[in-house]
Amino acid sequence: MQVQVHPLEPFFRQAVRFSYEETLGLNDPEMTAYVAQMLCGFTQAEDLYKVRDEWNQPIEDLEGMLKAADPVYGTALSFDAERAARKAIGDYTLFVAGMYPEATLSGPHFHPSVGELIQVGKESYTIVSKFNLFEYEAEAPLFARLAAGFERCVLGLALVRDQLGPGQLLPRPRKVM
Numbered sequence: 001m002q003v004q005v006h007p008l009e010p011f012f013r014q015a016v017r018f019s020y021e022e023t024l025g026l027n028d029p030e031m032t033a034y035v036a037q038m039l040c041g042f043t044q045a046e047d048l049y050k051v052r053d054e055w056n057q058p059i060e061d062l063e064g065m066l067k068a069a070d071p072v073y074g075t076a077l078s079f080d081a082e083r084a085a086r087k088a089i090g091d092y093t094l095f096v097a098g099m100y101p102e103a104t105l106s107g108p109h110f111h112p113s114v115g116e117l118i119q120v121g122k123e124s125y126t127i128v129s130k131f132n133l134f135e136y137e138a139e140a141p142l143f144a145r146l147a148a149g150f151e152r153c154v155l156g157l158a159l160v161r162d163q164l165g166p167g168q169l170l171p172r173p174r175k176v177m
Contacts, residue, residue, distance in 0.1 A: 012037075012040055015036075016036045018163070020035070024152055031142065031145060034142060035157070050088035050092075051064075051092075065088070065092070066120070069081075069124075070082065082127070083127070086124040089124040090125040092121075093117040094121050094154060097117040098153065098154040098155070099158075099160070099161050114154075118150055121150050125150065126147040129144035129147060
């Protein structure tokens with residue numbers, strides 16, 4: 001069975017590979033492919049906020065996302081739900097910190113700093129990497145590398161952003177709280 005490739009994936013893969021491998025020396029084809037696919041996913045604005053509340057509404061603030069990811073003190077119904085939410089949080093924070101850091105500065109509400117986004121993203125990918133059994137075993141090392149190199153991944157996305165220039169193809173987050 002042939003897997004459907006997003007039409008922008010070759011473009012994003014080339015941009016990410018140039019930034020990550022050629023500019024930063026981050027030679028990890030699996031990481032490059034993952035980040036390129038993540039960017040493809042975020043070309044649809046509704047996919048930016050994958051973490052949902054109990055009414056299946058998208059959660060747009062970081063604090064709410066973290067609460068939804070917590071199976072003990074929050075609203076995650078299972079550890080699988082925690083993993084899915086933490087993966088989405090890691091992707092979201094990587095995307096915002098790398099592609100739209102100015103989103104943390106706008107609006108009347110409290111917004112996490114880029115440093116806080118990086119901290120939450122690293123923590124989220126680290127948690128995802130701890131799910132290293134059964135169906136998650138093969139992906140766990142990738143998320144451990146994403147967590148360990150999170151700052152470099154953010155920098156690489158900033159370089160991708162610079163390559164895209166004005167009129168970017170990706171949606172801008174409405175708010176980061």
